[in-house]
Amino acid sequence: MTNQNVVVPEAMPTITVAAVANSPSLLPYPPPRSGGASAAAAIRKKYLSPVELNGGWANGWVESMKASSPTHAKAAAALAPALEYEQKELSAWTMRYPSALGKFEQIMSSTVGKQIVMFLDYDGTLSPIVDDPDSAFMTDAMRAAVKEVARYFPTAIVSGRCRSKVFDFVKLSGLYYAGSHGMDIKVPKKTKYTKKKRAVLFQPASEFLPMINEVHKALLEKTKSFEGAKVENNKFCVSVHFRCVVEESWKELVDEVLSVLKEYPKLRMTQGRKVLEIRPTIKWDKGKALEFLLESLGFANCKDVVPVYIGDDRTDEDAFKVLRDRGQGFGILVSKFPKETNAAYSLREPAEVMEFLLRLVEWKRSLSLKACTRAFL
Numbered sequence: 001m002t003n004q005n006v007v008v009p010e011a012m013p014t015i016t017v018a019a020v021a022n023s024p025s026l027l028p029y030p031p032p033r034s035g036g037a038s039a040a041a042a043i044r045k046k047y048l049s050p051v052e053l054n055g056g057w058a059n060g061w062v063e064s065m066k067a068s069s070p071t072h073a074k075a076a077a078a079l080a081p082a083l084e085y086e087q088k089e090l091s092a093w094t095m096r097y098p099s100a101l102g103k104f105e106q107i108m109s110s111t112v113g114k115q116i117v118m119f120l121d122y123d124g125t126l127s128p129i130v131d132d133p134d135s136a137f138m139t140d141a142m143r144a145a146v147k148e149v150a151r152y153f154p155t156a157i158v159s160g161r162c163r164s165k166v167f168d169f170v171k172l173s174g175l176y177y178a179g180s181h182g183m184d185i186k187v188p189k190k191t192k193y194t195k196k197k198r199a200v201l202f203q204p205a206s207e208f209l210p211m212i213n214e215v216h217k218a219l220l221e222k223t224k225s226f227e228g229a230k231v232e233n234n235k236f237c238v239s240v241h242f243r244c245v246v247e248e249s250w251k252e253l254v255d256e257v258l259s260v261l262k263e264y265p266k267l268r269m270t271q272g273r274k275v276l277e278i279r280p281t282i283k284w285d286k287g288k289a290l291e292f293l294l295e296s297l298g299f300a301n302c303k304d305v306v307p308v309y310i311g312d313d314r315t316d317e318d319a320f321k322v323l324r325d326r327g328q329g330f331g332i333l334v335s336k337f338p339k340e341t342n343a344a345y346s347l348r349e350p351a352e353v354m355e356f357l358l359r360l361v362e363w364k365r366s367l368s369l370k371a372c373t374r375a376f377l
């Protein structure tokens, strides 16, 4: 069976056992905890294209879904040699993607005299991952930190959620919001940084709205018998959550989702953190949204701008890649586990993101203070 609208989860070349041994950073998320050659075999299996696996596409998705299963991880954690192997992998990975907190001074010294623009993902970055997507609240302390950052730097929230929903969580005006993985961007008429004649609403997938609503309904119907499954309408994309579905039912769930998708060749499916994301096939992603926002802010051809993007998920990789390709700014991946990434730095969890944001504010204030003192001398 071939299905053009299905994106192979993490389509990666097949990795050999030797290659894995030599490249500790080539690990799926979270890494298999079975250690040594068997870990390598698990990695190899994960990266096989679904068409190569017996049973075809759906099995490929289930393999990918299982690779991020905490149940699997816990069961395998009983193996002591695996833990040692894992520690080595982690330290090799953090050498390659150092902590943005550990390298804070170094990072900041490269931004002096330049304009930092902040891009923040929401789930898993500003808020912890929780079972119920409707309860993924950010803390007041995090909100205060983001507010402070936005006082000093243009700040955008870039999320897979629909724009109104992510605004309801963040509740801060004066920021830029890009929802539906960047397919719904609003640039207000007047901000500290831009004065536009009118607000800009950029929705490159607007023609898909009726189709997305139709698919949302169909998916609600098809998944209603799966205990724990949740379908979320994110306006220009739909999320099918399987975090609370028992693993034995994942294959059946994927089959149902694929059976709906078969009727919509203009939609594609990708996988996030325990979620299947259905979205239009248009060439638009969080990376394009980052470029669009930089342009809207007047930094399109500016050499002295440092875009900083913090995110935790596969969809954030598009933005990290844009920064890497531009050779401008840097991405920070939020992850506790080694993970192949286009980011330059890492942070372990939202609490560290908050610490980074607060240090950024402190650094900016101390710079301004030094400048004032110099002016008085």
Ligand SMILES: O=P(O)(O)OC[C@H]1O[C@H](O[C@H]2O[C@H](CO)[C@@H](O)[C@H](O)[C@H]2O)[C@H](O)[C@@H](O)[C@@H]1O
Pocket: 121, 122, 123, 124, 128, 129, 130, 131, 132, 133, 134, 136, 158, 159, 160, 161, 232, 234, 239, 241, 243, 272, 273, 274, 275, 277, 313, 315
């Ligand atoms: O781009 P993001 O802001 O990171 O949004 C990506 C998806 O995030 C949400 O799902 C994830 O977080 C949930 C709450 O912690 C969790 O239950 C779920 O398993 C995660 O995948 C959101 O609900 C999705 O619609 C977004 O696409």
